[in-house]
């Protein structure tokens with residue numbers, strides 16, 4: 001494949017850093033743009049220095065709510081906090097990131113004639129009446145709830161993508177990403193996978209919301225990144241669901257973690273949060289038939305890798321409470 005100059009917004013975050021590493025490994029020139037709200041350059045680990053010295057990797061600290069001009073062939077637009085604790089920290093900023101950020105990236109794509117992929121989300125389906133969710137389902141989203149800054153923000157971002165495509169002929173790709181997990185998740189991600197693993201590794205009881213019968217489907221990050229690259233390199237605009245269609249209950253996830261950690265785990269039940277979807281599973285027919293996408297990493301293997309990652313992270317973190325990682329007022333603007 002011919003090396004290209006590729007911009008990854010949100011490139012220092014969980015999925016973004018894994019994507020940058022893959023694209024860099026394929027020989028591309030990678031420009032990682034991030035405001036470091038939830039992202040961290042330490043996600044590149046020891047590879048960072050060599051990547052920069054190779055001359056094929058650049059980091060730009062920038063906020064996508066401001067425009068930027070830069071010469072690139074492709075844009076993977078991921079910038080946006082993904083976990084509820086992060087996107088609800090400053091909801092106005094979250095919706096600005098989704099709407100203004102996507103508008104600015106589309107403006108850039110138009111100026112330099114770049115192909116642009118939006119990391120949208122399964123949250124555009126809200127609390128779905130259709131199960132599993134197919135791409136033609138329009139969703140059941142609360143426009144004024146505490147999650148709206150994120151899910152309505154992404155819905156507008158998708159609208160912008162398709163309007164730029166229809167009006168200005170911009171080559172677009174839209175991925176609807178379902179729950180993804182794996183190395184480089186933030187320690188304070190606050191979602192079930194990292195919560196359970198951190199609690200298990202710290203010897204604390206696992207917090208299960210409701211009865212634990214609600215389902216999720218979890219996709220290992222290398223599979224998801226593979227899907228993003230297939231979508232970018234293929235001929236379909238999307239929207240296309242990307243994730244893993246193996247559906248499990250929260251209690252089944254507890255069991256998978258218990259098996260991997262090797263010690264019995266205790267559980268405490270808490271009330272379900274507002275607007276929390278009861279069921280979530282992608283229909284991957286489109287991704288499979290149009291992209292040849294096939295998530296490969298089984299839950300047991302992915303959980304094992306993620307536990308290994310968090311074990312090291314928690315060792316460096318020490319005894320400090322996880323809440324100490326919460327964002328600073330500098331990010332409240």
Ligand SMILES: NC(=O)c1ccc[n+]([C@@H]2O[C@H](COP(=O)([O-])OP(=O)(O)OC[C@H]3O[C@@H](n4cnc5c(N)ncnc54)[C@H](O)[C@@H]3O)[C@@H](O)[C@H]2O)c1
Pocket residue numbers: 009010011012013014015016033034035036037038039040062063064065077078079080081082083086097101119120121122176177178179180181186
């Ligand atoms: N992780 C998932 O399960 C999941 C599911 C659905 C969709 N997504 C989407 O994938 C993308 C990446 O998610 P993630 O899990 O890696 O989250 P993340 O929080 O780890 O990464 C987001 C990155 O964007 C950066 N960022 C946030 N606001 C910014 C701004 N205004 N300007 C520049 N950079 C900014 C953050 O610092 C961070 O590095 C997001 O767009 C998210 O909505 C993720």
